[in-house]
Each structure stands twice: as C-alpha cells, then as structure tokens.
Amino acid sequence: MSALTVDDAAVEYSSRGRGTVRAVDGVSLEVARGQIVGLVGESGCGKSSLARAVAGLEPVASGQVLIDGRPVSPLGWRRRTGQDVRLQMVFQNPYASLNPRRTVGSQVADGLPEGRSSAVRHAEVSRLLDLVGMPADAAARYPHQFSGGQRQRIAIARALAPEPEVLIADEPVTALDASSQAQIVNLLVSLVAELSVGVLFISHDLALVREIADITAVMYLGRIVEMGPTQQVWGAPRHPYTRALIDALPRITEAPRLPVPLRGEVPDAAHVPTGCRFRPRCPVAMDVCTEQPPIITLGPAMAECWLAESARDDDRPSDKH
C-alpha cells in the first residue's frame, strides 16, 4: 500500500469577481515509502494548491487524501489532537517558516511526540540536527544566525521529528543559492534512502526532478496530464506539454541547440478551455481536442491526450539536457 494516496482530489477557491475557481481538478497520485515523486509544471498550474490540500492546509473540495489508507485530517484538528503527524511539509522559504524568537532546538522539539523526558527530547533534537548536517551547538542558537541552506536543514529536521511517513516539499530549494540547492537536494535524497520516508517533491525545475525523482508527474492547469517512471516520462514523453517543457530546457549535446520557449501562458484557472486544457498552446492540436481527451495508460505511465498512444518513440529527446 502506498504511504500517500491522493484520489480524484479537487481544490476550489472563491474569488470576488471570478466566482469559484477550481485550482486542482480531479488529481490522483500515490507516493510510496522510500520513493520520491516529482510534481512539475509552470507557475499557476496548481502544484502548490495541491501540496497545501494534501498537507491539510486547504480543504479538499472533493475526492480524498489518504495516509496508509486512512484519511488525512485538516491541519487544525491535527494540531489540537497531536494526531496525524505522519505527513509533514517543508516550505519554500526557510526564512519565513522558522520563528526568529525561538531557539532552533525548541522549534525542532515541537515536532517530537509527547511524553518523553527532557533528557530524551534533548538527545532527540541533537540526533535530528546531526542527521541533517547541522553543528552540535545549533540547538541553542537562533535561526538568524544561520544561512538560508542551514535554515532549510533546520526546517527539515523539524519536519522529521514526528517520524512522518511522507514529506511534502514545496519548492524547497527555490529560495536558495545554487550551492545550497545542491546540498539540500542531496540531503533529501539521502534521507529518503536512510529513513525510507516518501517525498512529494514539488518543483518548476524539470531538470532537477529528472535527477532525483523515481516518478514524475506533470501538472497543467489543475490536472496531471502525464505521469510515470521518470526515465520513461523524460525519454519518451507522450503529452505535448511534457515535450514542450523538455524542449524549453537548454540542451548540452555534441550539437547544442537553443531551448524552444513554450508559447503562450497558463490560462487563468477561472477560464479553463473546453476539451483539452492545453489546446490553445498545443502545437499539434486537432479538431477532436475540443473534447475532453482520454487518460491513456502506457505500461506504468499515463497521459491525458488524444495522441498519447501515437506519440513517436523515435522522436524522443534521448540526449542530455
């Protein structure tokens, strides 16, 4: 059984002048323990809305989110009862996610289960800080005394304190410099191997997701339009949006070629095109695309496109990006 199951989930917002906006529309995915699932797509595709709903920070309008087959409770309820700590979130901005007035140790200790002696809690905080590569004296210091990369390590230690089964990492390296980004990514990969925690890794950086994710899910305008083993999605993309994202990356080959910018922008979620959502930007759209495309299963992968089955394998971008 998967640690995290998102089953046909929808997230809606009420917005003045725009009515009800469906930011996530019927998304299903699974994250197993010891697995990294990368969720990619442009800004405005609904990635963060999905992350917040999965973490219980936003209500799920329909569908369900399950941990080990049991529904995830809203965050407020979890905080009040101390239950459902099996799912924790790492946010994009480590400057905002830590309290500047409290010591690092006290914030990491917040996530520890109740009922442990102060000596045990102290030892646990030291172990967690060591696990994420922080110096031994970090517990008594304050967040502002550390760099952005170190603060993200502290945030990860705090998220690991309740021994979660799944981490939701929402753009966890976007606010960091390049060297800190690489260090935090390496840390997450090693934690997955060491603790067998599952990670839903949300990023606009397809190249990064290609490096670390076992499964890649591509999101467009509230829907997952392609998902499967990362090697398969990258090596033989079946959805024109996935292909366009890949083509927009710089390619380093013997015959380098300029990236091909993705044309147009993600439409407002209040004005979803009829039929295929990607149709106004799709270079191979057909008349039939005014109707909702089917979800085509391709071995362990899926794609939501009328052309998914006939997408040419011999056209795949097999070279390095």
Ligand code: SF4
């Ligand atoms: Fe393009 Fe049609 Fe496929 Fe949509 S269904 S991605 S418009 S070919």
